[in-house]
Amino acid sequence: MEREEINIHSSQVEDIFTKIPNWITRWGISVIFSILLFIVIVSNFIIYPEVIRGKILIQNNHLNIAYCLFQIPQEQVYRIKTGNEVILKFERYPFQKFGVVKAQIVNISDSSINGNFLFTIKLVDQLNKYQNMQVVIKKNMSADCEIIVDKKSIFKRLFHYVIDSK
Secondary structure: OOOOOOOOOOOHHHHHHHOOOOHHHHHHHHHHHHHHHHHHHHHHHOOEEEEEEEEEEEEEEEEEEEEEEOOOOOOHHHHHHOOEEEEEEOOOHHHHHHEEEEEEEEEEEEEEEEEEEEEEEEOOOOOEEEEOOOOOOOOEEEEEEEEEEEEHHHHHHHHHHHHHOO
16 A cells, blocks of 8 residues: 655645744844853953963072072973962972962073073962961972963953954
8 A cells, every 4th residue: 555645734834834933033143142242241351361380499488588490391481570470389288278379470590400490489478277287388399380471361362363463
């Protein structure tokens, strides 16, 4: 037996089922455009810092001024300037329990020692005490460091070639 398709719907009913109403198209485009505009506006206010990561070795620490050897890539040194903020995470004191030490670069040496650069930093705040354990920053302590070299919004980071080309 051969099966024949029976057309149950008239052409007017098929038009209703297959044609998307204009109001849905207009509102859909408006909603999508509004969401994209909201994302662009919000991305202009969210600041995302640009950091250079490296290792640090404390050479001397006196009255919150520390002389340090920074082990960072040589091609990144030109981006570091006095006044940049430094975040230190000491290996001896886990930052999850003790927190981080914030510092500021005071002086940058022009010469390098075995690929390491001598910096003078001012410690802005100290580590937190944990279970009454005294936290002391001593000579030859090592830490992971993050030097914040630039603070830009996400919008400016994504579109900096368009913005800077003017």
